[in-house]
Amino acid sequence: MSAVLQSLAAENDIVRLEGVHKDFGGPKVLEDVTFSLSQGHVHSLIGPNGAGKTTLLNIVSCLYRPSAGRVLIDGHDTATLAPHALATLGVCRTFQNLKICRxxxxxxxxxxxxxxxxxxxxxxxxxxxxxxxxxxxxxxxxxxxxxxxxxxxxxxxxxxxxxxxxxxxxxxxxxxxxRTPRLLLLDEPAAGLNPSEKVEMGRIIERLAAQHITVVLIEHDMKLVMGVSDHVVVLNYGRCIAQGTPTEVARDPDVIAAYLGTK
Ligand SMILES: Nc1ncnc2c1ncn2[C@@H]1O[C@H](COP(=O)(O)OP(=O)(O)O)[C@@H](O)[C@H]1O
Ligand SMILES: [Mg+2]
Known part of the structure; x- marks a missing residue:
């Protein structure tokens, strides 16, 4: 990419992860993860269970600190931010397990x-x-x-x-x-939903994107991912093995190997 195109792309980035590593004192859970989130796009984060998707979301939302590397939100290094400061930057999230008070x-x-x-x-x-x-x-x-x-x-x-x-x-x-977020992080919002509810969740995500909300979607349902995403990041054993448009990642040999266990 030319320097001009690169700087234009960077201007449109709300979040940038640079060489993010994470371990919890044992084996590496994330290894050298680098990607950017563009303003107003739907970014899906996919990968098998245990790939590090939730950990990555926890790092972007400042619940965890990276062991190495850095996360920039609007150019601010999150190492200097407290989790509650995130809401003022317009970052909101849901959790993989329901947190509703009955x-x-x-x-x-x-x-x-x-x-x-x-x-x-x-x-x-x-x-x-x-x-x-x-x-x-x-x-x-x-x-x-x-x-x-x-x-x-x-x-x-x-x-x-x-x-x-x-x-x-x-x-x-x-x-x-x-709180009218600018960046919304969704950890498996469609898990456990029936097929028609999944379609409805896809429509809701499209409505949010139409309101210029940047969405990060962790999701296992490939039909939903392929239908709503502008950009897909694939994690496997903590490494980003592919990223690009849904069509690009769907035909990536490493992704096919990770999902089907064959090259
Ligand atoms: N707080 C933690 N302490 C220790 N290990 C953790 C912690 N959070 C996640 N892990 C480990 O990190 C790996 C990735 O987990 P996770 O990010 O939840 O994966 P995913 O969301 O892709 O299924 C797993 O092996 C998990 O056990
Ligand atoms: Mg998870």
Missing amino acids: NMTVRENILLGAHVGLQGGLWAGILRLPALVRRDRELSDKVQDLLALVGLDVSPDSLPDAMSYGALKRLELARALI
């Missing part, structure tokens, strides 16, 4: 996503400062919009205990969206 309403579950790194802190809440009351009202209005965006036809005042697993996954997604 004894809180749908609205309360979604608003939980807004409580990270709030301005004003505890005293603003106790004193019910006008700015905080106004913010809560605005966010409550937004809950309705988010329920529509993720295709959930439930009352914000209902409890989630009667909701199906697929609906709970979408509720978790709505929570990650309450």
